[in-house]
Amino acid sequence: MRFFIFLLLGLVLFSCAEQQRFQPFQTVSITPVYEDSVSIRAITFLDGRTLAFAGSKGIYGTVDVASHKVRANVQTYDSITPAFRAVGNTSNDFFMLSIDSPALLYKTGDQGKMELVYKEEGAGVFYDCMAFWNDTEGIAVGDTVDGCLSIIITRDGGNTWTKIPCTDLPEGMEGEGAFAASNSNIALVGNQAWIGTTAGRVYHSTDKGTTWSVQRTSIVHEAETQGIYSMAFYDENTGFAIGGDYTQPESNQANKIITHDGGKTWSLIADGQEPNYKSCVQFVPNSEGKGLVALGFTGISYSGDGGENWKSFSDESFFTLRFLNDSVAYAAGSNRIAKLVFK
Secondary structure: OHHHHHHHHHHHHHHHHHHHHOOOOOOEEEEEEEEEEEEEEEEEEOOOOEEEEEEHHHEEEEEEOOOOOEEEEEOOEOOEOOOEEEEEEOOOOEEEEEOOOOEEEEEEOOOOOEEEEEEEOOOOOOEEEEEEOOOOOEEEEEEEEOOEEEEEEEOOOOOOOEEOOHHHOOOOOOOOOOOOOOOOOEEEEOOEEEEEOOOOEEEEEOOOOOOOEEEEOOOOOOOOOEEEEEEEEOOOOOEEEEEEEOOOOOOOOOOEEEEOOOOOOOEEOOOOOOOOOOOEEEEOOOOOOOOEEEEEOOEEEEEOOOOOOOEEEEOOOOOEEEEOOOOEEEEEEEEEEEEEEEO
């Protein structure tokens, strides 16, 4: 009898553990955190207590996630007020990168002010996204210049940045770039990197940006406003990318792709189904690769089965999203930052 009691108890505990592992969300609640007349497309968590952001009109700052106290400042360069759409961080520093020429990349300075660590000028210069593998190695991506995608790399914690020459990159396509829509064109896992482009292609590196290959995908990319707007990887094998055409935001044709082999092959998923155009997609942490949240100015959508089926959670407009944990995220957009709680 004692054996059967223990067996039953074990089965109950196992069942409860299975249920706790992953439960799809049903709703989201949205709490305003910050409001100002700026566009914010880039956010990152410096740690479990602080969200950092940068946006238009040179604005940048932090949000204390416990108190929602906001500290904001404005960065200028000579007579220029930069527009920032890419941010990143290490354990020690916060980084922000402006679009257009001159591209201005700043890091946290020793004296409490932002320090300029990279500048690039020229026709076509336009940087879109930034990410870090670790505290010493990071990457930023911009549009095609002189025949190849613009990729800069740091190997010393962001103190110096070097542009990869075109001879070390796949041949670019005319007009190919990466939408500066949500600072999520780059996905990093381990030593790997994936970059989604406006041409519907995915650049892939297995050695932290030293060598690169490129794969074509079936995501819509016939017009300048079409292509991959955002991508995310749950692990080294499972990745998801979304986009479409922001000038035809209701279209959901060929705007979502998925890979289960680390980006060697990509397949259309939920084609002709919701969601429509979105500017950012993120995997839900601890969701076994099944939970996905995609958002844009068209609203917030959620999938609990790896992107096969989606549900619209809200019509509220945002540009970008990052998860603090497996149920709380922060989103930014036109004139605001908000806290999102999924249940």
